[in-house]
Every structure is written in C-alpha cells, then in structure tokens.
Amino acid sequence: MDHIITLFLVFVTLLQTKPILCNNEPLIVGYYEESCPFLEEIVRRQVEIAVLQEPRMAASLLRLHFHDCFVLGCDGSVLLDDFEGTESEKKAAPNTNSLRGFEVIDEIKNVVEDACPCTVSCADLLAIVARDAVALTGGPKWNVYLGRRDSMKASLDDANKFIPTPNSSLETLIANFGSQGLNAQDLVVLSGSHTIGEAKCTSFKQRIYDYDDSEERSYPRQWKNDEFRRVLRSICPRSGRDNALAPLDFTTPARFDNQYFHNIKLGQGLLVSDNVLVAEDVEREIRDVVWAFASNEEHFFTSFANSMIKMGNIRVLTGQQGEIRKNCRLINT
Incomplete structure (x- = not known):
C-alpha cells in the first residue's frame, strides 16, 4: 500500500511540474475514422x-x-x-x-x-x-x-x-524553405511538383527577354537562342498577353512524373526558380539530387510523399487551439 501511495504522489508531482499539453497532440492517420468515416x-x-x-x-x-x-x-x-x-x-x-x-x-x-x-x-x-x-x-x-x-x-x-517567387535565387529558396524547417532536399523534391500545372507569362518573361550573355546567374548556356526560348516567346510576346499560360513541363504537362528534373538539367525549367536549382548550385549537392530524381522516378515519388508529410506538419494547430471552421473563408465568431 505504501508503494502505491508513493507512486501516486510521484504521479501527482509530475502532473504539477509538467502538465499534459493537449495542444501538442500529434497528427495521426485515421483521425476521422469514427467521427467522419467516409x-x-x-x-x-x-x-x-x-x-x-x-x-x-x-x-x-x-x-x-x-x-x-x-x-x-x-x-x-x-x-x-x-x-x-x-x-x-x-x-x-x-x-x-x-x-x-x-x-x-x-x-x-x-x-x-x-x-x-x-x-x-x-x-x-x-x-x-x-x-x-x-x-x-x-x-x-x-x-x-x-x-x-x-x-x-x-x-x-x-x-x-x-512564399517563394518565380524569380527567386537559390539562396533565397534555401532560406525560405529553411525557415519552415525544410532542408535542401525537401526544396528539390517539392519543386518537383512543377511537373504539373501552368504559369502566366508575367511569371517568366524575365527568363526569356532579360537574358544577358554575360549573366551567369540562372541563365545556362542552353538558353542562348535555343528552340525553347523561341517557343516561350511565341506564347508571350515582349508586350501584351501577360495572362497567357504556358505549361511548367512542356513534355508531359498533365502527368505527375519526374520529367521536371530532366527539363531543368537542360536549363528548360519554365521559371527562373526552377533553373537555379542547377545553375546556381556551386557545390553540386543539389545537382546530385536533381540527377538522382531524373534517373529514378520511384525514388522521386517516395521522397515526394515523405516531404509532403513533413511539410504538412509545419506549425499545426491541434487539441484546443484554433477552431473547426464551418465556412473555410470565415472564422466562426
């Protein structure tokens, strides 16, 4: 009996010195299995x-x-x-x-x-x-x-x-992702989401008209008078058509695959922020990741899933924090 009382007192003391933090509840798979099964x-x-x-x-x-x-x-x-x-x-x-x-x-x-x-x-x-x-x-x-x-x-x-911009430098991208607890590999992996989708001309006109032969930052040699730049200029003239759309991946624009990494190896990412992953990587550490994903789509898929889960845990509200909105556009009160 004395032993049980002692354990109880220790437990009470721990509760007083280190309260249970319900707001730090971890995210789990199947959270809505009972409350919203379908x-x-x-x-x-x-x-x-x-x-x-x-x-x-x-x-x-x-x-x-x-x-x-x-x-x-x-x-x-x-x-x-x-x-x-x-x-x-x-x-x-x-x-x-x-x-x-x-x-x-x-x-x-x-x-x-x-x-x-x-x-x-x-x-x-x-x-x-x-x-x-x-x-x-x-x-x-x-x-x-x-x-x-x-x-x-x-x-x-x-x-x-x-939020990164289409013209971000590699240094800025690394800083943006780092501020969210995401590392350089997460940056490369999640940039791979540009294997689908489109962007307006305003997002990449700098990439096709402000090119300078003496400029090394984010403008690889492949960009000089290549067919890709001519295609982009046909979609986006120097003036006008700012809202015209171009696919982020010209090769397989509607399919989520690893083609994005093949594109940026050739300097044919649509956005400056795509191409800097290769063009500005002096240490070649990020380039190695790009090459690895280009050569192995399954590796990219596995890494992408892991980085999405990691990103989805950034500063989440749980327990009694926040609320469950009835309308996603408005707070409840």
Whole structure:
C-alpha cells in the first residue's frame, strides 16, 4: 500500500511540474475514422470531379496546400477572406491573380459539412486534397496525417515574406524553405511538383527577354537562342498577353512524373526558380539530387510523399487551439 501511495504522489508531482499539453497532440492517420468515416472517399470524389472538369485544377489544389503551410503553418489561413481588419493572404504578391481553387475547396467543405457537421477542419481538407490531386495525375499516394485545427488569423505580411517567387535565387529558396524547417532536399523534391500545372507569362518573361550573355546567374548556356526560348516567346510576346499560360513541363504537362528534373538539367525549367536549382548550385549537392530524381522516378515519388508529410506538419494547430471552421473563408465568431 505504501508503494502505491508513493507512486501516486510521484504521479501527482509530475502532473504539477509538467502538465499534459493537449495542444501538442500529434497528427495521426485515421483521425476521422469514427467521427467522419467516409471523409476520404467524399474528398477524393470531389477532387475527381474538379480535375475532370479542368485538368489544370490538380496543380492549383496542390499549390494551395504549399501556400497555406508556408504562412503561419498548415492551418487553413490561406483560405480566409478579409475579416475584422485582417487582410487576406490571398492579396499577397505571390497569391494575387495566381492562387486559385478556392471555389473547389468551398464545394468540398459544403459536402463534408452535410455528412459530418463541425467535424473536419479546412486545414485537413487542404492536406487530403493535395494528396488526391497528385494521385489523380499519376503521382504517388500517401497516408495523410490528420487532426489539424483551423487558424483564426491570417498574415498578409508573412505571405509576402515567406512564399517563394518565380524569380527567386537559390539562396533565397534555401532560406525560405529553411525557415519552415525544410532542408535542401525537401526544396528539390517539392519543386518537383512543377511537373504539373501552368504559369502566366508575367511569371517568366524575365527568363526569356532579360537574358544577358554575360549573366551567369540562372541563365545556362542552353538558353542562348535555343528552340525553347523561341517557343516561350511565341506564347508571350515582349508586350501584351501577360495572362497567357504556358505549361511548367512542356513534355508531359498533365502527368505527375519526374520529367521536371530532366527539363531543368537542360536549363528548360519554365521559371527562373526552377533553373537555379542547377545553375546556381556551386557545390553540386543539389545537382546530385536533381540527377538522382531524373534517373529514378520511384525514388522521386517516395521522397515526394515523405516531404509532403513533413511539410504538412509545419506549425499545426491541434487539441484546443484554433477552431473547426464551418465556412473555410470565415472564422466562426
């Protein structure tokens, strides 16, 4: 009996000195198995419908998850409209007139709310949708760890600061990813998402018209008067057609594969931020990763799934933090 009392007192002391932090609950697979058992089937079906209606939407939905996680963490803040003096992250330079798919998320949220009211967070929906968008275009499928809560705030300043731009240098990209706890390999792996999707002319005109033979930064020799630059100029004249679209991967634009890495080996990534992975890597450490993914698609797929899971854990809200929004565009109160 004395032994039991002693153990009890020790346990009470530990509780007093080190309280249980319910807000640090880990994300888990199958979080909604009991509360919303058909969640993943519902989301997958809705993503299928959206991508069938517009194939480009797969890349847009994947991008939403990236832009959410890089600002305040994976908390659904990117989905919020302006509210109570807070400006939406949608207004940030990397997002405005670029980030899309919000209506698809609205529709998915409505269907999920009908099935499981006030249960599933918008942040979790973004994570599931990103996985399904990749899988539907031929990419890897992974188990999504769930249990995120939704933020009740947004940060336009952080969106402008932390989201990489199409003309980012390698140094800037490494710093952006490093600030999120992601390393150089994560940078290369996640850049591989540019194997699908399109970009507006405004995102890469610098890449085709501001070229200088004496400029080494991000302009490989292959760019001099090559056929690729002529194709891009036919899509995007020096003036006008700023909103015209070009595929990020001209070879297999609708399929999630490792072609992106073959492209940037040749200096034929669409964006400056793609080509700097090779052009500015003096130590060749990043180049080695690019070459490895180009030669082994399965290796890229496995690495991509792992990096997506890692990214999806950035500063998540759990436990009693945040809320479960009824409408992804608005906080509940």
